[in-house]
Amino acid sequence: MKTLARVLLLLLCSLAATGATADMEALRADTAFFADSSCSQLKTGVKPEALKGFQSELLKDVAAAMLLGRYDTTYRAAVYQAYPSPRALDKALKLGDGFSRYENITGMYLKAGEHVVFVGPTQGKEIVLLIPDWLYKPAEKSEGWGLRRQAVALDEGPNRIHVEKGGNAYISYYDDDAEAAPRITVHFVTGQVNGYFDITRHDNDDFNRLLDNAVSPILDARGRHIQVAYPVEWFNEYTRGKGVELIDAYDKILHHHYTLMGYVKYDKMPKNRMLARVNYHAYMFRDRDGVAYRGDKSTMRKVADPDNVTRGDACWGFCHEAGHVLQMRPQLTWGGMTEVSCNIFSMYTTQELGNESRLSRQKDYAKARKTIIEAEPKRSYLTAGVFERLVPFWQLHLYFSCHSQPDFYADVMEELRNRPHAGAGNESIRNQFQFIKVCCDVSKTDLTEFFEKWGFFWVGELTVKDYGTYHFKITQEMVDETKAYIASKNYKKPDEDITLIED
Secondary structure (H helix, E strand, O other), X not given: OHHHHHHHHHHHXXXXXXXXXXXXXXXXXXXXXXXXXOOOOEOXXXXXXXXXXXXXXXXXXHHHHHHOOOOOOOOOEXXXXXXXXXXXXXXXXXXXXXXXXXXXXXXXXXXXXXXXXXXXXXXXXXXXXXXXXXXXXXXXXXXXXXXOEEEEEEOOEEEEEEEOOOEXXXXXXXXXXXXXXXXXXXXXXXXXXXXXXXXOOOOHHHHHHHHHHOOOOEEEEEOOOEEEEEEHHHHHHHOOOOHHHHHHHHHHHHHHHHHHHOOOOOOOOOOXXXXXXXXXXXXXXXXXXXXXXXXXXXXXXXXXXXXXXXXXXXXXXXXXXXXXXXXXXXXXXXXXXXOOOHHHHHHHHHHHOOOOOHHHHOOHHHHHHHHHHOXXXXXXXXXXXXXXXXXXXXXXXXXXXXXXXXXXXXXHHHHHHOOOOOOOHHHOOHHHXXXXXXXXXXXXXXXXXXXXXXXXXXXXXXXEEOOOEEEEEEOHHHHHHHHHHHHHHOOEOOOOOHXXXXX
């Protein structure tokens, strides 16, 4: 046992170091002592005497620690599940892009240099090791806002990895049929344990311990709907003792979003999470890697303190960026709607959390009526500002919420999910008319006059700039066909002028 104790002492040093001297053939040979290719568990019957037969010092040290019962696999050798791929999300939810690409947090920190990673049976599935540079600071604006990362494909068995820049490690494992995909064990023989916070398993004492023991400048935390990667520095200042409250605040926001979308009502809650991360380029934005916040004191105070996340600008900001992830394209995001349909979510969730109506505070109702309804000659709502464009969409929610249909948008979005879109690009305007029909069908209400007043039936050619240029040709035939469809249903008319409603 003295020999084993000595080996264990050496192990504590070697596993935190790199695997620069690891010989791949020796590693492969030594997998014979383990239950499978992940080398995360010894075969039944392996005794201390077997250590003499090991060819690699690295796995010999691992085996020695396992024999002593001192090898903690909590993070170092974990089992990872597949998450629905963008293709699967698009098929089920019409949302193919925007959820986290770093779902499988390992809790391991890999320093720059050589490392050894073992992978268990994959059944032919592809997995990739991701090491993002969360603290990347672009020297020039031309370098772009996007996150930099190293990606390394992992093979079953031993993998020797050269880490270019130290960072937290993640396993990218996405599949078109995630439920049927096998769980895969990944074993980080080298590297340091950083851990991560999981609201389903940890409390605030755990959160503080993770902060105190962090070896990485970034700590990962996740809830049921959210994943966060923020600097330990700001967690210590604004979140210490409040990790549960912070993640719960983000989860609440997204749960309200999912309620509006109909995911709660129709049992379609996504397994995938949304990611909020730090950046050093801009105050706040959303890209393919999630929602990014600037890593300075002023911004982090808003987004790392749970008392601020659900209030004011911080709340609106996250609601807005998350809304971009969830807005259906092109069915609720035809040309001219990119900065509009996302804010249906913002209005709903901020008010559910007790915030003041932004449309009321900015006096957008009066502005919208003046610039659209009262305009001469008549104009399309698409020619007004983005908040003025938002007014009619929000008024629909206000009216039907007060008329026993609080699930109006949940039902509308579910109906849109179940239909093919009506057109893309310059033809995306056809989705406007599909939306009108669905609103009438779902509510069993003739909304012709409402949409007429707001310029949805404006006829003519229109150029709209919206992260690209759209040239719309709105014909009288499109308008007449839509009005005839509604008239054929013999729906009741609203019992008040919805264009006058304000919150």
